[in-house]
Amino acid sequence: MTGPAGLSTAGSMCSGYGGLDLAVAAMLGTRLLWTADNDTRAATCLAHRFPAAPNLGDLTAVDWTAVSAPDVLAAGFPCTPISSAGHGLGLDDERWLFDDIADAVGRMEPHPRLLVLENVARLLSVNDGHAMARVVHRLATLGYVGRWRVVRASDVGAPHQRARIFIVAWPADPESTGLEIRRQGRPSPGAASHPPHLRHQRDRHTREGRPGPPHPRGPDAAPSTGQAHRPAHHGTRWGRYEPAIRRWEHLTGRPAPHPTEPAPGGGRRLAAPFSEWLMGLPTGWVTHVPGLTRTGQLHLIGNGVVPQQATAALLDLLPAHLIPAPAHHWEERAS
Incomplete structure (x- = not known):
């Protein structure tokens, strides 16, 4: 081409x-x-x-x-x-x-x-x-x-x-x-x-x-229909960030993944798929790459554009x- x-x-x-x-x-x-x-x-x-x-x-x-x-x-x-x-x-x-x-x-x-x-x-x-x-x-x-x-x-x-x-x-x-x-x-x-x-x-x-x-x-974005994108239903409360999250859901055509995941030692930690979504990447662009640890995924995502x-x-x-x-x-x- x-x-x-x-x-x-x-x-x-x-x-x-x-x-x-x-x-x-x-x-x-x-x-x-x-x-x-x-x-x-x-x-x-x-x-x-x-x-x-x-x-x-x-x-x-x-x-x-x-x-x-x-x-x-x-x-x-x-x-x-x-x-x-x-x-x-x-x-x-x-x-x-x-x-x-x-x-x-x-x-x-x-x-x-x-x-x-x-x-x-x-x-x-x-x-x-x-x-x-x-x-x-x-x-x-x-x-x-x-x-x-x-x-x-x-x-x-x-x-x-x-x-x-x-x-x-x-x-x-x-x-x-x-x-x-x-x-x-x-x-x-x-x-x-x-x-x-x-x-x-x-x-x-x-x-x-x-x-x-x-x-x-993004490459997986849905066609614009003038209708609001249906939000994710994982029970996340976004508080004052709600409008910004919903806007990005609409523009990318993809619902926001859950922002956290269970941590090995108990409690919660940042979920790499959420960081990936924040960067406007196709689902799994980094997180589905074989051989990358969660730390490696977050390193790449954090340094990207x-x-x-x-x-x-x-x-x-x-x-x-x-x-x-x-x-x-x-x-x-x-x-």
């Missing part, structure tokens, strides 16, 4: 459970050539869900000159150096992998025609904005321009915020000047620290008549000539 503008293949780095890859495939109809993730839990999930795409493992140890270059490269590079949980060292953290990703792109022939990057929103402010500046500078050095914006999972109806920054970049043309800033709602944290050559652009999709991001639904959230970001950030109509549906299914 060939997507818009001839984009037919994709590669994936720091893939996790493949949430960003699901969004890329949904929007562009790409076939996944390979993944690159050395986390054993991610490798187990990727092998089960994308059996035709070999996992190249540690991206810093790959000879990228010998790898088939994809049309689209997706990378949800590690957030640990950026997040407060990882002490927020950013560029000073040895786990900062963006420069390794940029080096890999520079060695690919030909260079990918589209880059799709994702991280936590704190990328904008860590190192007083210098981490984001490094990302922009490296992309420019490689000859790319693009756009970025922060999208929350709640922006597509999920019952949690999970703000993430999405960056989309493509080879520059002679009139390009750099990455355009896309803000959603109030200005993003750390905006005053952005390099001066970043251009701010207000909701360009509205000025050009392009509709704003929809509420993308909501595919609907990423799809909405792509719909807004892709240049007009790359937006397909209609968008493709996810082809990977849980089993």
